[in-house]
Amino acid sequence: MNQTQFYAPTRVIFGADTEKQIGDIIANYGYKKVLIHYGGQSALRSGLIDHVKQSLISKKIDFVELGGVVPNPVLSLVYQGITLAKTEKVDFILAIGGGSVIDSAKAIGYGAANEQDVWDYYSTSALPQACLPIGTILTIAAAGSEMSNSSVITNEAGNLKRGCGSDLSRPLFSIMDPVLTLTLPDYQTAAGCVDIMMHTMERYFNHGDNLELTDAISESLLRVVKKNALLLAKEPQNLAARGEVMWASSLSHNGLTGFGTDGGDFATHKIEHELSGMFDVTHGAGLAVVWPNWARYVFKERLERFVQFAVNVMDVEPCADAEETALKGIHAMENFYHALKMPTNLKELGLNPTEAELQEMAEKCDYRPDGTIGIVKKLAVSDVYAILKCSR
Amino acid sequence: MNQTQFYAPTRVIFGADTEKQIGDIIANYGYKKVLIHYGGQSALRSGLIDHVKQSLISKKIDFVELGGVVPNPVLSLVYQGITLAKTEKVDFILAIGGGSVIDSAKAIGYGAANEQDVWDYYSTSALPQACLPIGTILTIAAAGSEMSNSSVITNEAGNLKRGCGSDLSRPLFSIMDPVLTLTLPDYQTAAGCVDIMMHTMERYFNHGDNLELTDAISESLLRVVKKNALLLAKEPQNLAARGEVMWASSLSHNGLTGFGTDGGDFATHKIEHELSGMFDVTHGAGLAVVWPNWARYVFKERLERFVQFAVNVMDVEPCADAEETALKGIHAMENFYHALKMPTNLKELGLNPTEAELQEMAEKCDYRPDGTIGIVKKLAVSDVYAILKCSR
Numbered sequence: 001m002n003q004t005q006f007y008a009p010t011r012v013i014f015g016a017d018t019e020k021q022i023g024d025i026i027a028n029y030g031y032k033k034v035l036i037h038y039g040g041q042s043a044l045r046s047g048l049i050d051h052v053k054q055s056l057i058s059k060k061i062d063f064v065e066l067g068g069v070v071p072n073p074v075l076s077l078v079y080q081g082i083t084l085a086k087t088e089k090v091d092f093i094l095a096i097g098g099g100s101v102i103d104s105a106k107a108i109g110y111g112a113a114n115e116q117d118v119w120d121y122y123s124t125s126a127l128p129q130a131c132l133p134i135g136t137i138l139t140i141a142a143a144g145s146e147m148s149n150s151s152v153i154t155n156e157a158g159n160l161k162r163g164c165g166s167d168l169s170r171p172l173f174s175i176m177d178p179v180l181t182l183t184l185p186d187y188q189t190a191a192g193c194v195d196i197m198m199h200t201m202e203r204y205f206n207h208g209d210n211l212e213l214t215d216a217i218s219e220s221l222l223r224v225v226k227k228n229a230l231l232l233a234k235e236p237q238n239l240a241a242r243g244e245v246m247w248a249s250s251l252s253h254n255g256l257t258g259f260g261t262d263g264g265d266f267a268t269h270k271i272e273h274e275l276s277g278m279f280d281v282t283h284g285a286g287l288a289v290v291w292p293n294w295a296r297y298v299f300k301e302r303l304e305r306f307v308q309f310a311v312n313v314m315d316v317e318p319c320a321d322a323e324e325t326a327l328k329g330i331h332a333m334e335n336f337y338h339a340l341k342m343p344t345n346l347k348e349l350g351l352n353p354t355e356a357e358l359q360e361m362a363e364k365c366d367y368r369p370d371g372t373i374g375i376v377k378k379l380a381v382s383d384v385y386a387i388l389k390c391s392r
Numbered sequence: 393m394n395q396t397q398f399y400a401p402t403r404v405i406f407g408a409d410t411e412k413q414i415g416d417i418i419a420n421y422g423y424k425k426v427l428i429h430y431g432g433q434s435a436l437r438s439g440l441i442d443h444v445k446q447s448l449i450s451k452k453i454d455f456v457e458l459g460g461v462v463p464n465p466v467l468s469l470v471y472q473g474i475t476l477a478k479t480e481k482v483d484f485i486l487a488i489g490g491g492s493v494i495d496s497a498k499a500i501g502y503g504a505a506n507e508q509d510v511w512d513y514y515s516t517s518a519l520p521q522a523c524l525p526i527g528t529i530l531t532i533a534a535a536g537s538e539m540s541n542s543s544v545i546t547n548e549a550g551n552l553k554r555g556c557g558s559d560l561s562r563p564l565f566s567i568m569d570p571v572l573t574l575t576l577p578d579y580q581t582a583a584g585c586v587d588i589m590m591h592t593m594e595r596y597f598n599h600g601d602n603l604e605l606t607d608a609i610s611e612s613l614l615r616v617v618k619k620n621a622l623l624l625a626k627e628p629q630n631l632a633a634r635g636e637v638m639w640a641s642s643l644s645h646n647g648l649t650g651f652g653t654d655g656g657d658f659a660t661h662k663i664e665h666e667l668s669g670m671f672d673v674t675h676g677a678g679l680a681v682v683w684p685n686w687a688r689y690v691f692k693e694r695l696e697r698f699v700q701f702a703v704n705v706m707d708v709e710p711c712a713d714a715e716e717t718a719l720k721g722i723h724a725m726e727n728f729y730h731a732l733k734m735p736t737n738l739k740e741l742g743l744n745p746t747e748a749e750l751q752e753m754a755e756k757c758d759y760r761p762d763g764t765i766g767i768v769k770k771l772a773v774s775d776v777y778a779i780l781k782c783s784r
Contacts, residue, residue, distance in 0.1 A: 001570070001635055003407030008400060014652070015395030178393070212620070213636050213643070216612035224605045243393055244605050247651065251605070256648075259639065260406070 002208055002262055008254040010147045011173040014247065016239075018177050019048070019137050022094070023055035025173060026135065031092035035085050036065040037105045038096040043067075043139065046183065048096065052137070064088045069097060072276050072283070073104040075119060075155045082111035082118060085132065095136045095171075098192075099143020099283075102136050103151035106169040109134050122153050122162040131168040139180045141246040142192030142284060144199050144253025146174035154277055161277035162366060174250070178242035186236055190340035191284025193229035193245060197222055198287045199252040202269060205305060207375045208262035218257040219312045221248055226313070226336060233340050267374030268294050271384055274361035279351055288342040289349050293391040295330045298377040299323075305376075306330070346392045358388045394600055394654055400646040402539045403565040406639065408631075410569050411440070411529050414486070415447035417565060418527065423484035427477050428457040429497045430488040435459075435531065438575065440488065444529070456480045461489060464668050464675070465496040467511060467547045474503035474510065477524065487528045487563075490584075491535020491675075495543035497526050498561040514545050514554040523560035529567045532576060533638040534584030534676060536591050536645025538566035546669055553669035554758060566642070570634035578628055582732035583676025585621035585637060589614055590679045591644040594661060597697060599767045600654035610649045611704045613640055618705070618728060625732055659766030660686045663776055666753035671743055680734040681741050685783040687722045690769040691715075697768075698722070738784045750780045 013021065026034060034056060036049065043049050044067070056063050066081050085093070085108055095105035111118035113130035120126040136146045145151060149170050152163045181189070200218045204210075225248045228241040235241070251257065258264055271294065272286040299306040303322050310316035310329020314336075319325045334344045343349040353361070362385035365373060372378035379387070405413065418426060426448060428441065435441050436459070448455050458473050477485070477500055487497035503510035505522035512518040528538045537543060541562050544555045573581070592610045596602075617640045620633040627633070643649065650656050663686065664678040691698040695714050702708035702721020706728075711717045726736045735741040745753070754777035757765060764770035771779070 001407055001631065003405075003410055005406065006404040012398040013395075014397065015393055018395055209632075211636060211639060213613065213616045213639055216616050217609050220608035220612045221605065224608050228604070239393065240601075243652075244603060247603060247605055260635075 002260055004260045006255050006259050007167055008147055008170070008256070010171045010254070012147070012176060012250065013173060014176045016177055016179050018175050019051070019180065020055065022052055022137065022175065023059035023061065025175075026056065026061055026092060026094070027059040029092070029133075029172065031133070032062060033088060033090050033092070034061060034063040035081065035088070035090040035093045035108070036063050036096065037069065037081065037093055037101055037108065038065070038067045039069040039101050040067070042183065043096055048137070048139070048180065052094070052096065064090065069101045069104045071100050072154045072161065072280055073100040075153055078104055078107040078111060078118060078153060081108035085112035090132065093132050093134045095134060096139065098138065098140025099145040102134070102143065102145035102171070103153060105134050105136075106131065106145070106151035107153050107164075108132070109169055110164070110166075119155060121164045121166075123155070123160070128164070128166050128168055131166070134169065134171045136171050136174040137180070138174055138176045138246065140184060140188060140192055141181055141242070141249040142195045144196065144249050146171055146176070147250045147254035150253075152273065159277045160364070161273040163273075176246050176250070178239055178246050181242050181246065182237060182239065186233065187282070187285075187341065189232055189236065190229065190342055191282045191288075192249070193225055193232070193340065194284035194288045194337065194342055196245065196249045196252050197225050198268060198291065200257040201291070202266045203258035203261050203264035204309065205265050205302065205376050206261045206263065207302065211260035214257060214259045214261065215308075221252060221257060222313045224248060229340055230336075262375065265375045267379055270366050270373045271361075271387060274365050277364070278357065278361055279353075281349055281351070285343055285349055288337040288344055289346055289391050290387070292330050292334050292344055293387050295333075296327070297383070297387050297390065298374070299326045299330065301377040353392075358385060361388060394652055396652045398647050398651050399559055400539055400562070400648070402563045402646070404539070404568060404642065405565060406568045408569055408571050410567050411443070411572065412447065414444055414529065414567065415451035415453065417567075418448065418453055418484060418486070419451040421484070421525075421564065423525070424454060425480060425482050425484070426453060426455040427473065427480070427482040427485045427500070428455050428488065429461065429473065429485055429493055429500065430457070430459045431461040431493050432459070434575065435488055440529070440531070440572065444486070444488065456482065461493045461496045463492050464546045464553065464672055465492045465499075467545055470496055470499040470503060470510060470545060473500035477504035482524065485524050485526045487526060488531065490530065490532025491537040494526070494528050494535065494537035494563070495545060497528075498523065498537070498543035499545050499556075500524070501526050501561055502556070502558075511547060513556045513558075515547070515552065520556070520558050520560055523558065526561065526563045527565045527567070528563050529569075529572070530638065531572045532580060532584055533573055533634070533641040534587040536588065536641050538563055538568070539642045539646035542645075544665065551669045552756070553665040555665075568638050568642070570631055570638050573634050573638060574629060574631065578625065579674070579677075579733065581624050581628065582621065582734055583674045583680075584641070585617055585624070585732065586676035586680045586729065586734055588637065588641045588644050589617050590660060590683065592649040593683070594658045595650035595653055595656035596701065597657045597694065597768050598653045598655065599694065603652035606649060606651050606653065613644060613649060614705045616640060621732055622728075654767060657767045659771055662758050662765045663753075663779060666757050669756070670749065670753055671745075673741055673743070677735055677741055680729040681737055681783050682779070684722050684726050684736055685779050687725075688719070689775070689779050689782065690766070691718050691722065693769040745784075750777060753780060
């Protein structure tokens with residue numbers, strides 16, 4: 001039995017029109033000066049940013065704003081946000097968007113509340129000692145950052161994409177109105193569903209004795225997301241399906257599906273970070289490319305687990321040969337990705353990296369001090385290179 | 393789509409020997425004077441209380457203690473605890489035990505942090521404005537109070553058992569070491585499993601459009617607890633099964649299995665509170681008596697839900713006739729209770745209440761202002777009386 005913790009203090013406020021409460025919510029916490037942080041034009045065009053401002057004004061809450069967060073959010077904007085937050089004496093950050101915006105807000109929160117260079121927390125083992133409080137209005141169901149302790153930032157100098165995990169950055173509250181996701185492009189919706197499932201799959205594929213309860217919850221979540229992702233591919237306006245996927249995004253990355261495990265594998269995420277660090281691809285699409293190739297490379301190391309996944313999640317009829325069952329499960333996942341119009345190799349992702357680029361990605365990966373990533377099979381540089389090569 | 397919230401800020405520290413960290417944990421929070429609150433002799437005899445004291449002493453944390461909490465914890469001891477906490481300037485309450493001890497600690501926390509008579513928060517609509525911070529070391533998996541916002545206290549004057557719900561009382565942390573539950577009498581283990589399942593069943597049987605994800609998680613949890621309860625009836629020393637049941641106790645009452653519902657029914661709990669308020673029976677055993685009788689009384693009001701429960705949780709083969717399927721599900725639950733040596737009627741519970749006593753319980757029940765309890769079917773006094781009468 002692993003010693004394990006669960007800590008998910010974020011207050012989730014879920015349902016249609018919940019974002020209209022934003023002024024009241026922040027006023028109840030007593031914050032006075034908010035940094036409104038968001039991405040591109042869609043939040044502006046939809047009127048969401050204006051509604052939020054009106055709600056804050058009606059409660060006499062002051063604010064400044066910083067838009068322009070891009071997918072795979074960059075360090076340079078984080079530094080801008082830190083300067084703005086310090087200059088304007090901001091006491092609260094409101095992230096309006098998806099994982100990129102929330103991750104950027106977390107990094108600004110660290111930078112504004114500590115003296116140390118914020119990049120240290122992402123690139124070294126330095127730990128932040130404080131973080132400005134953060135709230136979110138979620139507009140993309142994918143990253144799970146709205147309840148998680150993690151954030152990922154890309155340093156443009158060297159295209160380094162690195163993560164930082166600290167409970168200090170878990171949002172105080174997250175407002176989740178599935179209506180806000182109705183306008184997402186289909187590709188983003190699908191990539192989001194891949195990412196949501198991957199957060200649970202990273203924890204599901206591990207090397208420990210899992211709790212039955214954690215497994216049962218994880219398999220339930222994966223089946224529900226799979227079903228609703230397929231539904232949304234046909235009916236993007238299905239609000240109930242949007243709601244299922246949105247709540248799953250949070251549960252999949254708040255620690256619930258990792259409870260009692262040895263921490264999960266996360267090699268797929270780390271390899272994908274190199275892909276999207278170098279080529280700026282959509283994270284979920286990158287995951288769909290890496291996972292099947294990772295899975296075929298490692299599945300014999302924990303065969304019974306891949307069989308369980310094939311049968312309980314992917315509805316594979318078990319064969320006499322366990323390896324065949326496991327491989328059918330991986331293939332079924334590829335079929336699912338294709339049904340969502342997601343790629344399963346680098347070519348489908350629009351990439352044709354050179355040998356040198358493959359090697360560079362493999363070398364830059366965020367290895368542990370022992371020079372490996374992953375748990376199901378500990379992968380060294382040569383393994384990561386091999387997986388990337390299979391992914392072409 | 394219901395507007396809904398999820399808020400479960402308690403840090404769960406789970407696994408063998410986790411209670412040995414207690415001194416460090418409280419020192420990290422910075423508390424100086426702890427009220428150690430516990431029940432009867434078992435926590436003393438096992439050496440747990442002594443170990444906790446040694447751990448606090450080693451961190452130079454001062455403490456006072458108050459034992460003697462009984463099942464269905466009483467108001468008089470709560471008042472004692474409030475006086476002690478105020479006199480000794482306690483800044484933290486550590487509850488060591490199960491639901492009764494934790495509920496008693498919550499009531500002391502309210503009483504010590506507010507000027508108002510604590511019983512007001514249980515007997516009227518008055519809301520506590522503060523609560524002393526609480527931590528728990530869980531020794532009985534059942535009530536779910538270790539993560540919940542609720543507590544139930546019995547006022548000996550009039551045998552009134554009443555609940556109070558406030559997020560202020562959600563424990564700061566809960567230490568869950570399944571090893572500590574190995575010495576529980578089989579009857580308590582079984583009654584605990586009934587209570588755990590009932591917290592999810594109360595939320596599962598409702599009148600709203602549930603999230604598929606919530607249903608899937610609920611059904612998973614119920615199946616896992618059912619399986620492990622039967623295992624523990626045969627192998628009380630099965631530590632893995634103890635772990636499954638312990639984590640389920642928390643998830644079943646922290647709001648997860650009610651997410652997106654209209655709040656759940658809870659009539660079975662309210663009727664049982666009258667039973668254990670008047671006759672001091674074990675809560676879980678009382679629930680096993682009330683639920684099947686409640687279910688047969690109301691199932692036609694939400695037939696499709698009872699069919700889903702029969703098939704997905706109780707493994708009933710669906711019949712052509714939906715009512716027959718639903719009834720088979722209720723009957724399967726009675727068989728399960730009997731397999732755990734739990735009663736399913738008042739006689740098996742060792743009670744033979746008079747007509748007047750049945751009437752008194754029905755009348756004393758904690759009705760809403762409209763004079764009803766429950767959601768699947770709104771039950772008035774005459775309905776509650778009828779259910780109690782069927783339970784004989």
